[in-house]
Amino acid sequence: MTPEPISALERLRQKVAAQAAAQKPATPTAPAGGAPARAGGAPGGYAPAPSGSADAADRLIEGLNPQQKAAVIHSGGPLLVIAGAGSGKTRVLTHRIAHLVETGRARPGEILAITFTNKAAKEMKERLQSLLGPVAHRMWISTFHSACVRILRAEHEALDMRSTFTIYDSADSLRLMNQVCREEGIDSRVATPKSLLRRISDLKNELVDPDDFARSLNDEADVTVAAAYRGYQSRLKSANALDFDDIIMTTVNLLQAHPAITEHYQRRFRHILVDEYQDTNHAQYVLIKILTGTGPDAGELTVVGDADQSIYAFRGATIRNIESFEEDYPAATSILLEQNYRSTQNILTAANAVISNNPNRRAKRLWTDQGEGDKVIGYVADSEHDEARFLIEELEAMHKSGKRKWSDIAVFYRANAQSRALEEMLIRAGIPYKLIGGTRFYERKEIKDALAYLQVIANPDDTVAMRRIFNTPRRGLGAKAEDAVAAHAQMHGMSFGGAIADVGNPESPRGAVPGLTPRAEKTIVDFRTVLEEARAASEEGAAPADTLDELMAKTGYMEELRNSDDPQDEARVDNLAELHSVAAEFRTTNPEATLGDFLEHVALVSDSDQLPDEDAQNDGEVTLMTVHTAKGLEFPTVFVTGLEDGTFPHMRSLADPFELSEERRLAYVALTRARETLYITRAAVRSQWGAPQELPPSRFLDEIPDELVDWRREHSAGDVLRRSTSSSYSGGSRYSDPDFGSSSYAPAPIGKVKPGRLDGGPKRKKPSTRPQDSLTPEDLAKFEARKAELEAERAAAAEEAKKARAERAQKEEESLGALASLKIGDTVIHRSFGPGTVVGLEGTGSNRVAKVDFDGKKTKRLMLSMAPLTLPE
């Protein structure tokens, strides 16, 4: 990783060249002879440049405002930078790092910078390379998870783990937990594997290990959790695997148990900088605390964040970390960045107005000198389709007029499920778009299968991966065979993969695996041979992409896909080809990379990493994503959709003031992404679980001052209807009409969602003055009760929806007529393809799809409710 040693002269040349490229104003180049020579970058080795030449360190603070400048040059003692949205925080962070190096206060190797996403890390690295040249390579700039994995691989011996450990994603974890529940006899109706994982994840983020937890059980349910936790951890251990939360917790445990290792990293990282500090959880907080150290030898810590943008409480982030930084680090200096360089004043005022409704926040008001700008544009749609239609009209208008490229525009929503309606309309309008997140590439079945093969190659003990591929593709190994191998593994305290090594091998110290039919035995031995050959090649240095190809070919996986007549399998082949090119590209960028490196890279990618690079867009595509993914980004035009109580804020947050505050921060993040044009839209009726639900406007809409909004449409058709019969429409008693919900335009029962605010409480005109963390037990009980009530309502609504769906399916089935009773082998006639034979049927009701073979020439999947099909005669 460390670059070849180069002469000071060469280093300077590169630096000057890089700076010339990076800095707008051309600065006089320093004469080579008067170079600020730094002996290996040792502290104190820095000499000021001769007069008349540009001083690199000074150039780093050029053009910064006084607060930014102070943050860049701050020296001595921990530093807290409270950076409002769009206040130039990334610039401050990179320039601070560069400044530390240029002034000789830090050697590049002493820097540890933690970013929130891999993409942010990559961009920061690139910027530092252009500021400092290749020495930037010596810095650690990465996410918490990447940095910890790097430490864990280096220190695996102290952990009694092999360095080839696998990282389990949530699907792997779920598989493993299912196994735990089965084997430990945990009734999955009492506690679902998913809920158990949730609890365990929380515990890990709080650094509570199975032993700690076993000592503090509260009730019967905890006993189950404790058993699951213990069983889950021991299986991870024997599979030589870690789950996502383990990565941080294990690193903390490692450092706490090994002072010598801790000291090593403390000496190494003299300067630690953490971005998005408001989104750190307890484990990450402790990790930083340990790495920084205490006393006179403590490293220098800089944290940057904004409590108003803390949106990850659901994965353990605690706002407390940033709010009590000054108490945690009494010597800390705080700098507040409030000047915003991103948005117009109207956008900022709207965002400020919303966030000011959160109780207990440290006052902060973003401002800009860029002028008021346009008003925020509001639109009330009748349905999510109407919302999408409006959006597309606006999109097309601004694109046609040349005002915006597609890539200038982003559409945000609260939850991934909302993207459907938008996507459909975008496809119909032929607007190019990129959907970030959703069903992710690495979660697809074929990709998970292929990666499981690679995981087994890299880590033979990976039980989850091994069991996944044991009979994939089908090779005639069923539950019986799997059980026999698993029993052997359990009896001898070895992994599933280890037991496979004993199959058909009476010479092994444990004897062969009993209970297998001769056929199964032979199949397993053949399977094992394929794996062993691939493993040998991989250990010889074969490229991951080649290993992948070999496995997919020799196991018959590819063949099975190719021979399939399921059209989905064609796409699967394409996806595997894409995985191949990802692997190949990874190897090109990192020629030394092993299979394990590739798997680690894959395990740590996140949604935000698939965002297009800034420079890679021409006219580009409209970007669709959740608000969570949008954090840290900005776009000239932003649409914030689905602003309804129950959508955004999300239904599950309504009864809980903590969660509601977080939703409001989420809204704040959404609004502050916009540079010039901000749209806010809501739909009066939105379909959830297949049934339409009527939803009142988001309370966040009310919190935006009216004079800032240009309402293109202020009321839905239903609102207007009601308004003519009721005078109590506006203000706090909105939706007080008792007949609400039975209006004729609503096509289906409106669940049990009652009129009025979904939380039942009066509209809060003023922010609550009650301190957020001093809720009385009665308050909490009330919230709990309300939560239960909402839950019951939701369940009732779901029940209604289910009934409605069943009825609809029934009707649709009838409307399919004779086609409803199609059987495989029947002949049908297609209007353009002519007669064909039904070779497959899938789905039910209106989703019923027939696979029809036309003359053996082509096979089509046809939706019976849509396709122009008739029966012969």
Next chain:
DNA sequence: TGGGTCTACTGCGTA
């Protein structure tokens, strides 16, 4: 014993 197929169920919260 394994595989195929059908049905029913749960799922939509955010990485």
Next chain:
DNA sequence: AGTAGACCCA
């Protein structure tokens, strides 16, 4: 929608 479980057949 995708998967687990039941059932039946080879």
